[in-house]
Amino acid sequence: MSDLTVQQATDAIYVSINNDNEDIDAHVAALKAAMAREGVREAVFETKKLAVPNRQGRKMMQSYFRKKGITVTFTD
Template sequence: MVSEPTVEDARNRIYESLHADNADIDVHIATLKAALTRAGLKEVTFDPARLVQNNRSGRKLLQAYFRQRGVTVKFYAS
């Protein structure tokens, strides 16, 4: 039996996707959303230091994009 990706696995794939010009980002967001549901979570926290655009506008754009796909994004405090 193949195990489902964890929230951490899905988050890491999103970091990789962001660093690869958003390759397959929508697939990874869908995987993350499913992992959050399985874990009983409503939001995911990202490390802003691992983002490609770690500035306010980059973070807001990422939050808006994920929100449109049903995932609430928070960031670790720096």
């Protein structure tokens, strides 16, 4: 998984979230590594692709990713 792009890692996280967070930690680690390689400072997720797209779900996701060292923003 170390050769994934940020977009591929983000897509893997969408799949994981929609599968009850299956292997989420591995996907988050892959995203963090891809962001470091590509010099990206924050991960951007589309709200409509999230399993829980409401405010509470977004804040929970931001909090979890922040603990892993990733800043998350959302687009519509």
